Amino acid sequence: MRRVLGLLFLGVVTAHAATHSPTLGARLALHGLGSIRACADCHGPQGQGRPHFAYPKLAGLGFTYLLGALRSFSDGRRLNGIMTPIARELTAEEMRAVATYYARFRPRPPHGVRPGERLRLARGRRYYDHGDMNDRLVACARCHGRRGQGMGRRFPWIAGQTEAYVKEQLRSFRAGSRRGPGIGLMRDAARPLDARQIDDIALYVSVLGAWPPLSIPIERLPMPPIVPRRTFVPPRRDAIPRTVFGRAVRRGRAIFDHTARYARPYVGNALSCSDCHLGEGREAQAGPLWAATVLFPRAYRGHMTTLAARIQAAFIQSENGRAPPLDGPVLTDLLAYAHWMSRGEVIGAHAPGRGYPPITKPGKGADAARGAALYVQRCAVCHGGRGEGARYNGRVVFPPVWGPLSFGQRASLAQTSVMAAFLKSTMPYADPGTLTSGAAYDLAAFLEARPRPP
């Protein structure tokens, strides 16, 4: 999914059906309702924002982020003179409706580059891509992705956002006046920035995602290629049926995504299944559940295993807990989720995108000391200097990678080759595919030598 995100900028997704449909969301957005002003006055009918004001684009942000932003304006976690009063007037239903309306649009390609801006753009790009170790400035790309495409539900898409808005957000993150539904990480990221850096970075963010790529000198810096892969696409999240089976599927998804919360008796650490099987188990090359499901029953470590037994093993080893009973609700719901997700996949097929693509071990062998240095540079910003991860409001936002709340020594991920393959395909989060195989092995060797539960 994230590997094809660049394609988003190719165009606007069908706007016509949306703007003419008489839904609540469209009415609110285009005409307002009672005393609520039309969102389109400031954000545009297709969410393209107003470039000359600090009115942000809403296109591209996605339903969850839009709804979260509206909620936090209305409950005061994010204060703004214009948006807070508007959001306070919206009912929960109206928020969902208008978030649904704007979620269907894609950002339009941003404006081209004016000649006088090249130097500023080059500086902006350097900060964005690489940060600045002397200033303790963390690269924006670490969390928002090289192309500003954002990642998952935690890191918003920012590519092509209006320049004035990005500037204003960076200033208010720096001042601590925007807190928001996110994880407070932006405050630390923005603190070291001075006014000129903010201007340069905002300009760069506003042209990010220009497609085809801009022909300017900074273009010479390598960008990871975007290669769409043909893999199975699991059913859409909103296609879960409203039946007894569907309710089990929803519970199963919740367990998969928040394992310690919904399967507490069987979990002994801080990890959720989706911390290692990314994107709720949907993502190709990142341990997708749909590819696993259709291969069971099969041989595993020399014995025939069912999917249920494999999941029990995951609880014991990866979750450092104990096996939920075969006929109990936890396992039944997880199996329902796995089966729903695999609809349309061929039974017994070795699907492309299964597991984590294996990589070859570099000839010179893995070096844990090099891994330790790499960890500090590329991983500690999220997983912590002591591998402890990070929590916000009591919820795990970055999982621990060693220590008592991590996975156990017998977990699949504790094998160096599996860890190296996992890292190469998925980490650093939001910027995957940027580790060489050697670096992935060095990091795996370092992580293998850290203390973790037996």
Ligand code: HEC
């Ligand atoms: C008078 C202009 C105006 C109107 C009308 C308006 N907005 Fe906004 N909106 C803004 C501004 C300014 C911001 C930036 C707030 C900030 O700096 O935090 C914003 C921010 C937002 C954000 C957060 C975007 C982000 O990237 O985090 C959302 C979501 C949003 N508006 C939705 C709406 C919806 C839905 C409506 C209609 C019900 C609406 N707005 C009406 C001016 C407006």
Ligand code: HEC
């Ligand atoms: C350690 C991770 C991290 C780093 C580094 C980081 N960000 Fe963010 N950023 C986030 C998160 C998380 C949010 C969402 C915050 C929220 O919703 O309150 C965010 C939000 C934003 C927003 C607001 C988006 C919106 O729609 O309102 C902008 C703009 C932004 N970041 C730009 C940057 C820039 C520019 C840099 C580099 C100077 C940067 N970020 C570095 C994690 C990060």
Ligand code: HEC
């Ligand atoms: C610490 C990381 C981690 C956690 C947490 C984790 N897993 Fe896994 N899981 C793995 C790895 C690594 C593999 C092996 C993949 C391979 O060898 O290609 C795996 C394999 C599996 C498989 C077999 C996959 C296949 O393609 O054959 C299933 C099914 C599975 N896990 C389910 C779960 C469930 C359900 C949970 C939560 C209860 C969970 N896992 C938690 C890392 C994890």
Ligand code: HEC
């Ligand atoms: C921008 C933040 C970020 C960075 C940087 C990052 N990770 Fe992660 N990492 C995550 C998140 C978030 C997850 C959980 C995946 C999910 O929820 O989708 C994760 C999951 C993991 C996991 C599996 C779960 C666990 O806790 O064992 C390992 C191992 C891991 N990361 C190692 C690394 C290594 C090594 C690096 C450096 C190359 C790295 N990460 C860089 C955010 C990050």
